[in-house]
Amino acid sequence: MYNGLQTLQTPCLLLDKITFLHNVSRMEQHLAHFNIPLRPHLKTVKSLTAASYLLANKQAGCTVSTLKEAETFAAEGYTNITYAVGITEDKLQRVLALINQGVELTILLDSMEQAMFVSRFCTEYDCQIDCLIELDCDGHRAGLTPKNKEIVTIATILDNQGLYKGLLTHAGGAYTCNTQAQLIQFAEKERLAVITAASLLEEAGLSTQVLSIGSTPTALSTQNLAGITEVRAGVYPFFDLVMAGIGVCDIEDIALTVLTRVTGVKRSENKLFIDAGWMALSRDRGTHNQTLDCGYGLVCDQHGTLIPGLSVTKTNQEHGIIECEPGFALPDLKHGDLLRILPNHACATAAQHSGYHVLSHDDIEFWPRFSGW
């Protein structure tokens, strides 16, 4: 199986296609119960080929984190894009260029200042930019708390020009969960945040078209999507050790690994050296505060089977050091042997690479990635 691995230059990124497709289908099936559309967040995959498996067609809605993503997917023919990071004024010209190409591009904001400059811009350029107001459902990041009266003021400014479209929130705090009960609670927090704000807006005579929530952990855990119009999620096609630590997937569900070769064996110190350092794995230490701290990643053999007791404990730019937990024996590996490292955070690890080597039956495809802003 996959003899082709031997021909790959290491380090490189591997994607197990069967697991990837299984993960995609799991999320789709979960949301199908609620009959609520998924708007995949393409910041994780950043690949046209990968995106084609996440989106039913090019009119299906997607989410992006940069204008570069919006432009790249628009150039491929995708027409319904939510740019889900708070807008700055200097970025509006690129937003307008996309709208003028026929893209239904929606932007995000959470302040009067932003509402004012978007409104001024639309007047000046005689254009229409659909806006979502960002809500803070868990104190995690940006956004306004759901009962903040500023929401009505902002929506009113926007609505006067037909720019107000809806509300969006993301329960980033769900990444600290480790029980199903907590996840369900965070999912409900997300839902209640947009429902609450939408009610207040309705009382003020403002109609909310889009009620958008989501993160991979909450989307997979939610038991109630009443009133919601769409769910966003990004990392679910790949999963990673952080998601396994939260409990929304098993380690076997992680579709992404970094292929590496053993570059040294220090048996006396119970250490292996590999040619994957932080440049290939990223510096992400997302499992640091979880019950199982995985260092810079757990270790699989070349077939993707976990080798118990090993983790990448240190990284330099192009060196990784694998150490053995007490009670486990260093496996009988030698110079040049292939290993696969499971990533803490798939978004960060994938971003270090120019593409995915996709393991598909006995074939290896290559799906290019892009980066930048």
Add this chain to the structure above:
Amino acid sequence: MYNGLQTLQTPCLLLDKITFLHNVSRMEQHLAHFNIPLRPHLKTVKSLTAASYLLANKQAGCTVSTLKEAETFAAEGYTNITYAVGITEDKLQRVLALINQGVELTILLDSMEQAMFVSRFCTEYDCQIDCLIELDCDGHRAGLTPKNKEIVTIATILDNQGLYKGLLTHAGGAYTCNTQAQLIQFAEKERLAVITAASLLEEAGLSTQVLSIGSTPTALSTQNLAGITEVRAGVYPFFDLVMAGIGVCDIEDIALTVLTRVTGVKRSENKLFIDAGWMALSRDRGTHNQTLDCGYGLVCDQHGTLIPGLSVTKTNQEHGIIECEPGFALPDLKHGDLLRILPNHACATAAQHSGYHVLSHDDIEFWPRFSGW
């Protein structure tokens, strides 16, 4: 000054050319006292334009961390390259291709296994690959301890085919120093490691042509290079907060920053949001164990002047959160204002970007970077 900053899309990487040139000249002048050549490590800059300022000419020696770097610099005409990461057998075909192009490429190894496969390969392909043996001077990473008898065995295997060229070590442990005395001690450890091993080899009748040591902190601190033939260093043209924490530069010497815009102000929480998250800053937390933990970076105004009391305390993919230390007031910044973030680790931060926007008098140049393996 630099009105052009307003035209840049954020986040992006800025390089202050005057500071960069000053840093390059500082290292060159320091080593000129000893009359020992510098072999710059190009893994930090990964840019043809930047490299042209580090290398006197295309025959001058340089160091790389990947074959992609070796190939890219060779294609530009550089002919004297040390690939300073332990070799694996599968990489030898690419090494040979470079040698056949006329590049004087030197590889690194630290085991019998490697010596054997290099030797076999050179016999099979009737070629000559110059080898350095890696020494471990401080228990930091790979390499053999200087008195390990295996060094003589390895050198003998190589020497039989004329492949043994010399010894190399890197005091990665110097990154934990914070006094000048410690730095001088680590620099001397590096020197003694190669001198000791070279003496043992000489006793065995083996002549060592290259005695290569270096890291930015030790190279700038050394007071004795007797017996050494070259010094390597990588991060010195840029510097970063880790280097400032070690004490080998001041914060004002850091040539590299990430330009970002304020995307939100939460004055009640003493927080600013910026459009530089970990994708732009990297996840590197290199200052975590230093006296001054700088979070994901310290904050400067758009002119590059440090704003005391601020640091980037949290990062998501495209969001950074700046918080204010107790005792400091959040400066009067508003949505869209430009800031510059000083990196913890220049190699990691630069690697997140496709190039440098180089501030040069009142002009902004662009120097592309490359990445990959």
